[in-house]
Amino acid sequence: MPWPIDNQKLNRVRVMMKDQDVTALVVRAPDNVLYLTNYWCMKGYDAVVFPREGDPTLIVLEPQLADAQRNSWTKDLRLFKGYDERDPRPPQYRALDIALDVLKQRGLTDKIAVELNMGTQSADRMVGEPTTPTQNYFDAFRKISGHVLDATPLLNEARAIKTSQEIERMRLANELAALAMEHTREHMRPGMKESEVGGMYEGFVHGLGVGYKRKVEMARAFTLVWSGEGIRTFTATGDRPIQKNEPTLFEIWICVDGYWTDLTKNACPGELKPEYHKLLDLLLKVFNEAVSFSRDGASFPELDKLVRARIAEGGYPGQPSHPVCHGVGARAHEFPYAHQAGGGTIKKGMVLAIEPGIYWPQGGGLRLEDNFWITEKGNEKLCSYPDDFRLARSSAA
Secondary structure: OOOOOOHHHHHHHHHHHHHOOOOEEEEOOHHHHHHHHOOOOOOOOOEEEEEOOOOOEEEEEHHHHHHHHHHOOOOOEEEEOOOEOOEOOOHHHHHHHHHHHHHHHOOOOOOEEEOOOOOOOOOOOOOOOOOOOOHHHHHHHHHHOOOEEEOHHHHHHHHHOOOHHHHHHHHHHHHHHHHHHHHHHHHOOOOOEHHHHHHHHHHHHHHHHOOHHHOOOOEEEEEEEEEHHHOOOOOOOOOOEOOOOOOEEEEEEEEEOOEEEEEEEEEOOOOOOHHHHHHHHHHHHHHHHHHHHOOOOOEHHHHHHHHHHHHHHOOOOOOOOOOOEEEOOOOOOEEEEOOOOOOOEOOOOOEEEEOOEEEOOOOOEEEOEEEEEEEOOEEEEOOOOOOOHHHHOOOOO
16 A cells, blocks of 8 residues: 655664665565565565665566555566566576676675574565575675675664554554454354354454555454463464353454554453453553553563563463563564563664463463553553453353
């Protein structure tokens, strides 16, 4: 979807490149291509050469030319074929050839930064088939430049601070998450399969989200749904029935034109059992204290310690078995992470997923998770669906 060029974030990247004396970035991870060009590729073969000075070059799979022309912030588009009768190699090798030619033609070979460490596979627009570079890809840059370094730390640091445009895009994803949760809560019934309910949620987001407010070109949802004793971390959604009077937990990732949410929401058909009232009261107390702590200048290690200490004081030492806070943006899970053995400071402009959870050994439990934008005054919750799901109980008996 076309958006005005976000010079605020592109200038931040270029300042960091200048500080590190980087001549050009060459990125292939779809989330980084999106971040630098506003083009979200379909297959994950595309790339961008992003110089410290001058216009970027976007290298585009031929059938996606119209998408790139409509959405990209750069007009320097170079096409490569998905199938070439003269070239038996996979298409990403043709994209690499173009990237190398651009670097040499524009004299950008002094110090190149490429993604030597992407950490996790990054999703293209098709999502189901992520692609990652091979060793030949990395070696090719070392042949034309005396200095090749990892672009990942620079991009991680730049991406951690969101611009107003990025917040607007993430609000759209969070709006769809809340609307889908309301819809699913009203239509789920005890006895339905967890997978049916997950499909209901995902179908609603895709159906409503494409074209939403005339600002969304593609919206997809991915959920894990667990009910009652099926609530564990982490297992696949199954064919277990939705339980009456017990929570059903939704682990939710929604992607809107390449920008994500990472949320955990709950719903209960019927009257919540007493043991879950008690557990929810404890988690809400922990969650709200963690949210209040999460301000500009606060310590990530201390946030992790705080959440785990409060959960232990509530009778659940060692919980949860997953991180309690991480960044969200052009990936559902991105830098920074809160860890008591690590470091780092919460900064204005970050969007953080805060997610304390408690899981019982016999099955069952709860997790609360929402996305918070760190502001000058503290933080702002981005999803309107209540974390105390008793305020939004299903009408199902």
